[in-house]
Amino acid sequence: MYKHFLLSLFFLSGFLFSGMAQSPAEQRIQKVENGLSGTIVSSADGNQNTFSIQQRMQKWKVNGLSVAVIDKGNIAWAKAYGLRDSAQPNAPVDTTTLFQCASIGKVITAVLAMHLIEEQKIGLDEDVNTKLLHWKIPENDLTDKKKVTLRMLLSHSAGLSDDYGFEGYQPGKVLPNLKEILEATAPANNRKKIKVTQVPGTTERYSGAGYMIIQQLIEDLTGFPYATYAEQILFKPLGMKHTTYSFYPDTEKGLTIARGHHDNGQADPKRKYNVYPESAAAGPWTTPSDLARLIMAIQQSKEGKPGAILKQTLIKQMLQPQINSMGLGLPLKGSKTVAGFWHAGNNAGYTGMLFAMTESGQGAVVLTNSNSGEWMALEVIRSIANAYHWPLTMTIYAQPIPQPERYCGTYELPDKSGLLLSSSGQELYFKKTGSNKNFRLYRISDGTFHIQEKPDNLSFEFQQSSDGRITGLTMYENGGSTVPLQKSNN
Structure with a gap:
């Protein structure tokens, strides 16, 4: 019943518009809707199998999906597809339907934390325990060496070993308060105590608990509940009328929500x-x-526009790599420079993805009501990137590599570690010295080389002498790390 209803909606839409001339904007939307693929790398001629949103929703067992696209600094369009609830075939998703966005909410938290800095309530590199009032990070010999700061909490480098992810609670059950969550005591269902197990600031390790510490910090420094502060500082000023921290937005606020679904597309x-x-x-x-x-x-804040939510200097710090490709609350994209930021989210029954460019005023958000919606969301994002010519996340159109054997050899750092390049037919591969794992290198139209496993955050440029010999390469990674390697004569 569900599939027949979806198909009838899509066929009706095609019938209504088939006789009308499409505007360039409508043509782009249609290109997005019919350009989905799981392929990251394609041949130079662009020949690859692509699918419609409807086809991929069926493959990934996604019942409902909502998307918004940003272009030239404005929302270009927003559309919704499928059903809010697989058990209700007459309840389609629309663009005002609410989804849980899960960890994407950490972007909200990060902006609120930076607002505390703008208000001079705390410094980015200040010991957070000096500001926390109702709970503090347990001290040990590691925190004696280095104190935990807001910078570390935002960049998942505070040395915490909780690895949270949160399970959520059945509606109607007694819910824990913030202190019970932080202390991992009943009725909280997180059982791992918050503990610093590595020297703060030295290692990136994803930590949901770190963001709960930031929540406590926000409440202690402002005197407001976290949700109230978010409403005042962000939601009202930005016109985010359909965003709420209500536990039960459908029954408490009468808002239309999408129901969560399992991997198999079925509802609990x-x-x-x-x-x-x-x-x-x-x-x-x-x-x-x-x-x-x-x-x-x-x-807009990065551009320094009047009335922006944060000072330009603070946003630029958020978009600066802190450790690996992690900014302040924002995972970053780009190899030579930071060109974008993103965040994914997964709660029980919901997945989503947010992507944005730092310079071009482009971006997109995809939310789904399915446990298996992450790959679906990524395919939609890639289709948008292709249609709108983003500098990131586009399909890699691999160009032929003339004489790949020219590149083969050992490329060394001063300590003699480095990369070993080899070819097989017209294909070029590299592996780290001492490793057996090969990665295929793909050449793109600008002459740089990329790998499928890390297409946006790692690139290679080769240097050659006047007589055409390859003499070295430069590896660019994570928005600015530059590693030159010399080709050995051996």
């Missing part, structure tokens, strides 16, 4: 969704258009 008959009291790490209900407004506010 006992509940519509799990409840997440871990607001700063996993809690928001929202729409792609509202998150697009947040993206645009970040982009």
